[in-house]
Amino acid sequence: MxxxxxxxxxxxxxxxxxxxxxxxxxxxxxxxxxxxxxxxxxxxxxxxxxxxxxxxxxxxxxxxxxxxxxxxxxxxxxxxxxxxxxxxxxxxxxxxxxxxxxxxxxxxxxxxxxxxxxxxxxxxxxxxxxxxxxxxxxxxxxxxxKNFAQQQNSKQLAQQKRDKKVLTLLSISVLLSIPFMISMVMMLITGSHHFLPRTLEFLLATPVQFYIGARFYKGAWNSLKDKAANMDLLVALGTSAAYFYSLSILISGLDHPLYFESSTLVITLVTLGKYLEHRAKQSTSSAINALMALRPDNARIKKGKQFVTVNIDDVQVGDIVQLAIGEKVPVDGVVVEGTSYLDESLLTGESKPILKEIQEKVIAGSINGEGVLLIKTTAVGDSTSLSKIIHLVENAQMSKAPIMQLVDKISAIFVPVVLVIAALTFSIWYFTTGDFQHALINSVAVLVIACPCALGLATPTAVVVGTGVAAQQGILIKDIKTLQQAFRLQTIVFDKTGTLTKGKGAISHCYSTDNQNSVMLAELAAIQMGSQHPIATTIKDHCLAENITVASASDINAVNGEGIHGIVEDKQIIAGNLKMMQRFAISIPTDLNFSASESVVYVAKENEFWGLLSITDTLRESSIEAVTELKLRGLKTIILSGDKHSVVTDIAHKLQVDDSYSELKPEQKLAKLIELQQGNHIAMVGDGVNDAPALAQADISIAMGTGSDAAKESASITLMRNDPRLVALAIDISRATWHKIQQNLFWAFIFNTIAIPAAALGYLSPAIAGAAMALSSITVLTNSLLLKRIKIKDLS
Structure with a gap:
C-alpha cells in the first residue's frame, strides 16, 4: 500500500x-x-x-x-x-x-x-x-x-458507528422539523403565520440549531481560524441570522412573522443532503472495495510433508501453496501440480473461467474452480498483480485533471464572493423597500443556496466511478490526464507481434546446410535462453516439446530490431533478420523458399550461413473485430512493426488497417511515431521492451497485460488480458468519463449561475434554497454513478 x-x-x-x-x-x-x-x-x-x-x-x-x-x-x-x-x-x-x-x-x-x-x-x-x-x-x-479481515472489519465497524451517529442526528432533526413542514403547508393554504405556538417554534428550532447544527459551527470556526471560508460558514451564517432574528422578535413580543422554520429546515435538508452524498460517495468506490476483498487472509503452505495454515503476510516467495476448491488464490505463482479452471473476471474482466495447468501462471485474487492446485509462490504482498492493480486504480482516482486547477481557484474565492453578494442583497432590499425581514430572508437564501460542493464533486466522482468501471473490465487507467487525452484521439498505432498476433508462433520450416536441424535448434535456443522475445519463446518451446537438449552459451548480445549472437561450444552463433546478417557480412543463398506471411530467422555459425527457421505467428481471433470497432469510432489504424515487410503487409491486408510500416528498429518506431504525431493525437498499443520508447512518446500508451514490465511502466493504460478489443472499450469508458466530467461541471456552474441571482431577487425561500443546494450535489453524484450503466459489449 x-x-x-x-x-x-x-x-x-x-x-x-x-x-x-x-x-x-x-x-x-x-x-x-x-x-x-x-x-x-x-x-x-x-x-x-x-x-x-x-x-x-x-x-x-x-x-x-x-x-x-x-x-x-x-x-x-x-x-x-x-x-x-x-x-x-x-x-x-x-x-x-x-x-x-x-x-x-x-x-x-x-x-x-x-x-x-x-x-x-x-x-x-x-x-x-x-x-x-x-x-x-x-x-x-x-x-x-490483526489480519486483513479484522482490519477491514474494524474500519467497517468504525464507519458504521459514524453512519449511525449521523443517521440518529438526522432522524432527530427530521422529527423536530415535521411540525414546521406542516406549518408551511398550512400557511400556504390559510395565509396565517401562527399555526404553531411561537414558544413551541423556539423549542423545536433550538436543538436543531445548536445540537444538530453544531457541525456547521465547528466547521465555520475552523475555516475562520485558517483565514478561509467554506460551505459551513455559509450555512452557519444563514441559519444563525434567521434564528437570532426570530429570537429577537419573540423576546420583544412584536407581532412579526418568525423564521425558525427557515433555520430548522435548512439545517435538516443540508444534513440530509450530506448524508445522501456520503452514501453515494461510498458507492463510487465499490470497484476498489471489490478488488480489496479479493485478498484472502490465510494460506496453506507446505512445511515438510504437511500443509500448515498461516497468515497471508507470512507467505514467502518460493513457498508451495495448496489451493482448495472454491478458494481465492492468495499469491501470484506458477502451478506445479494439478489442473483447474480459475475465475479471473474481477481482475482481468475475462468472463469465462480459464484452464490452468502445470507451469501456467496464476494471479492473486483469482477464484479456484473444481480442482486442487499446488502453486509455487512468485510474488507476495505488495508485489502481487492484485496489489499493483489496486495501487494503480487508487493513484488514478487520486489524480487531478488540469481543469481541476481552475475549479480549485474558483472554489477558493467562491465563498468570499457569495458573502459579498449576500451583503449586497440585504443592503439593496433593505434600502429600496425598507423591509428588514424581507432583506434578511433573501440574503439568507443566497448564503444557503451557494454551496460549492457540486463544483468540487464534479470531477473526482466521475473519475472514481469511471476508473472503477474500467478496472472491472480489466482496463487499468493510470491517471485522469489519460481520460482527457482519450477524448481527442484520432489514430491508434499497433505493434504487431504479441499485440495483434498471438506472439506464440510455431516453427513451420527448419533448414540447416549440414542437415543437423536439432543441433542448430539446440545452439540457437542456447543464445535465446535469457530472452522474452516471442520468437525466442517459440524456439525454446519447440525444443522443450521435441525433447531437444539445449546447449549452454556465453557472451550473449542482442541487437535491437535485428537479432542476437553469442558463443556456444567456443563458436560464435548469430541469429536474426537480413539486417543482422548484413551487419556480420554473411552471405545468404538466393534460392530459399518460404511464405511471405512467415517470419524468418537466419542462423550463422562462425560467420558462415548455417540455416534458417520460418515461424508462423497467427492473428488473434479478436484482432479483426478490434480494428473494425476502432474504425466505427472514426479512428485511423496503423501498424508499426520490426518484422519483415512481407509479413507486416500480409497482416495489414487481413486486418484492413489504414497504413503499415515494417522492419523498424525501436528508435525508428519512435521516429515514425513522432512524425505521425504532427497535428495528430495518437495512442500506441504494444507489449514488448522494444515498444517502450514509442509507448512513452505517444499521447496515450496502451500496454497488453502480459507484455514486458518496461512496456507496462511506460503505459498510461494497461489491458489485463491480451484482447485488442479492449482498446475500443478503454476509449469508450475514457470518453464517457470525460463527458460526465463536462456534464457535471456544466450543471454545477449553471446551478450557481441561476440559483444565486434567483435567491438574491427573492424567488427562493431559505428552506427551498437548502433543498436545492443538497439536490445539486446529489445530482452530480448520481450523474457520475450513471457511468456504471455504460453499455459494455460482450467480448466473450
Missing part, C-alpha cells in the same frame, strides 16, 4: 471539496512533501520530496489534521521485548524505531519490557514490519495481531 516515498492516508471530517482543497494547500506548506487530497475518496496522498526526517514530517501531518479537526486511521503496534538490561537499552530501541519514516509517538516501558509506536493504518505490511523488527538489536514479539 505504501512505499518509502509515498503514503496514502484516510481523512475524515471534510465537509466539502473546498475543505479538501484548503487541506491540500496546508499540507503542501509542510517542507519536504507534496500532497493530493481527494474529497470523494476521503484520502490524502503524501509524497515525500525532501531529505528531512520523514517521521517528523508525518508527525507534522498528523498534528495538522488534528488542528483542523480532521481524523485519520492510526494503528498502534505493541511489542514484548527480550534482552533489555537497563533503561538505556529501552532508549536505544526507541531511537531505532523512531528512525523509520512512518513511525511516530514511539514509547517504551523498561519495567514492563514493552515498546510501542503509532503509524498510519496500512503503512506497514507484514514483511515491512518484520524487516523493521529484525533491524532492532533485541528480540521483539508483537503483542497484537
Amino acid at each position: 505504501s512505499t518509502l516515498n509515498t503514503l496514502s492516508l484516510p481523512v475524515y471530517g471534510m465537509n466539502c471539496a473546498g475543505c479538501a482543497s484548503k487541506l491540500q494547500t496546508a499540507l503542501n506548506e509542510i517542507e519536504g512533501v507534496t500532497s493530493e487530497v481527494n474529497f470523494t475518496l476521503e484520502k490524502a496522498q503524501i509524497n515525500f520530496t525532501g531529505t528531512s526526517e520523514r517521521n517528523e514530517i508525518l508527525a507534522q501531518v498528523i498534528n495538522l489534521l488534528e488542528a483542523k479537526n480532521y481524523q485519520t486511521d492510526l494503528q498502534t503496534f505493541s511489542f514484548d521485548v527480550v534482552g533489555w538490561s537497563c533503561a538505556n537499552c529501552a532508549k536505544k530501541t526507541v531511537k531505532s524505531l523512531a528512525n523509520h519514516p512512518f513511525t511516530f509517538n514511539v514509547n517504551s516501558n523498561f519495567a514492563t519490557e514493552t515498546v510501542q509506536f503509532q503509524t498510519i493504518d496500512g503503512a506497514f505490511n507484514k514483511q515491512q514490519l518484520k524487516a523493521l523488527v529484525d533491524s532492532i538489536s533485541y528480540e521483539l514479539t508483537e503483542k497484537q495481531h
Whole structure:
C-alpha cells in the first residue's frame, strides 16, 4: 500500500471539496512533501520530496489534521521485548524505531519490557514490519495481531458507528422539523403565520440549531481560524441570522412573522443532503472495495510433508501453496501440480473461467474452480498483480485533471464572493423597500443556496466511478490526464507481434546446410535462453516439446530490431533478420523458399550461413473485430512493426488497417511515431521492451497485460488480458468519463449561475434554497454513478 516515498492516508471530517482543497494547500506548506487530497475518496496522498526526517514530517501531518479537526486511521503496534538490561537499552530501541519514516509517538516501558509506536493504518505490511523488527538489536514479539479481515472489519465497524451517529442526528432533526413542514403547508393554504405556538417554534428550532447544527459551527470556526471560508460558514451564517432574528422578535413580543422554520429546515435538508452524498460517495468506490476483498487472509503452505495454515503476510516467495476448491488464490505463482479452471473476471474482466495447468501462471485474487492446485509462490504482498492493480486504480482516482486547477481557484474565492453578494442583497432590499425581514430572508437564501460542493464533486466522482468501471473490465487507467487525452484521439498505432498476433508462433520450416536441424535448434535456443522475445519463446518451446537438449552459451548480445549472437561450444552463433546478417557480412543463398506471411530467422555459425527457421505467428481471433470497432469510432489504424515487410503487409491486408510500416528498429518506431504525431493525437498499443520508447512518446500508451514490465511502466493504460478489443472499450469508458466530467461541471456552474441571482431577487425561500443546494450535489453524484450503466459489449 505504501512505499518509502509515498503514503496514502484516510481523512475524515471534510465537509466539502473546498475543505479538501484548503487541506491540500496546508499540507503542501509542510517542507519536504507534496500532497493530493481527494474529497470523494476521503484520502490524502503524501509524497515525500525532501531529505528531512520523514517521521517528523508525518508527525507534522498528523498534528495538522488534528488542528483542523480532521481524523485519520492510526494503528498502534505493541511489542514484548527480550534482552533489555537497563533503561538505556529501552532508549536505544526507541531511537531505532523512531528512525523509520512512518513511525511516530514511539514509547517504551523498561519495567514492563514493552515498546510501542503509532503509524498510519496500512503503512506497514507484514514483511515491512518484520524487516523493521529484525533491524532492532533485541528480540521483539508483537503483542497484537490483526489480519486483513479484522482490519477491514474494524474500519467497517468504525464507519458504521459514524453512519449511525449521523443517521440518529438526522432522524432527530427530521422529527423536530415535521411540525414546521406542516406549518408551511398550512400557511400556504390559510395565509396565517401562527399555526404553531411561537414558544413551541423556539423549542423545536433550538436543538436543531445548536445540537444538530453544531457541525456547521465547528466547521465555520475552523475555516475562520485558517483565514478561509467554506460551505459551513455559509450555512452557519444563514441559519444563525434567521434564528437570532426570530429570537429577537419573540423576546420583544412584536407581532412579526418568525423564521425558525427557515433555520430548522435548512439545517435538516443540508444534513440530509450530506448524508445522501456520503452514501453515494461510498458507492463510487465499490470497484476498489471489490478488488480489496479479493485478498484472502490465510494460506496453506507446505512445511515438510504437511500443509500448515498461516497468515497471508507470512507467505514467502518460493513457498508451495495448496489451493482448495472454491478458494481465492492468495499469491501470484506458477502451478506445479494439478489442473483447474480459475475465475479471473474481477481482475482481468475475462468472463469465462480459464484452464490452468502445470507451469501456467496464476494471479492473486483469482477464484479456484473444481480442482486442487499446488502453486509455487512468485510474488507476495505488495508485489502481487492484485496489489499493483489496486495501487494503480487508487493513484488514478487520486489524480487531478488540469481543469481541476481552475475549479480549485474558483472554489477558493467562491465563498468570499457569495458573502459579498449576500451583503449586497440585504443592503439593496433593505434600502429600496425598507423591509428588514424581507432583506434578511433573501440574503439568507443566497448564503444557503451557494454551496460549492457540486463544483468540487464534479470531477473526482466521475473519475472514481469511471476508473472503477474500467478496472472491472480489466482496463487499468493510470491517471485522469489519460481520460482527457482519450477524448481527442484520432489514430491508434499497433505493434504487431504479441499485440495483434498471438506472439506464440510455431516453427513451420527448419533448414540447416549440414542437415543437423536439432543441433542448430539446440545452439540457437542456447543464445535465446535469457530472452522474452516471442520468437525466442517459440524456439525454446519447440525444443522443450521435441525433447531437444539445449546447449549452454556465453557472451550473449542482442541487437535491437535485428537479432542476437553469442558463443556456444567456443563458436560464435548469430541469429536474426537480413539486417543482422548484413551487419556480420554473411552471405545468404538466393534460392530459399518460404511464405511471405512467415517470419524468418537466419542462423550463422562462425560467420558462415548455417540455416534458417520460418515461424508462423497467427492473428488473434479478436484482432479483426478490434480494428473494425476502432474504425466505427472514426479512428485511423496503423501498424508499426520490426518484422519483415512481407509479413507486416500480409497482416495489414487481413486486418484492413489504414497504413503499415515494417522492419523498424525501436528508435525508428519512435521516429515514425513522432512524425505521425504532427497535428495528430495518437495512442500506441504494444507489449514488448522494444515498444517502450514509442509507448512513452505517444499521447496515450496502451500496454497488453502480459507484455514486458518496461512496456507496462511506460503505459498510461494497461489491458489485463491480451484482447485488442479492449482498446475500443478503454476509449469508450475514457470518453464517457470525460463527458460526465463536462456534464457535471456544466450543471454545477449553471446551478450557481441561476440559483444565486434567483435567491438574491427573492424567488427562493431559505428552506427551498437548502433543498436545492443538497439536490445539486446529489445530482452530480448520481450523474457520475450513471457511468456504471455504460453499455459494455460482450467480448466473450
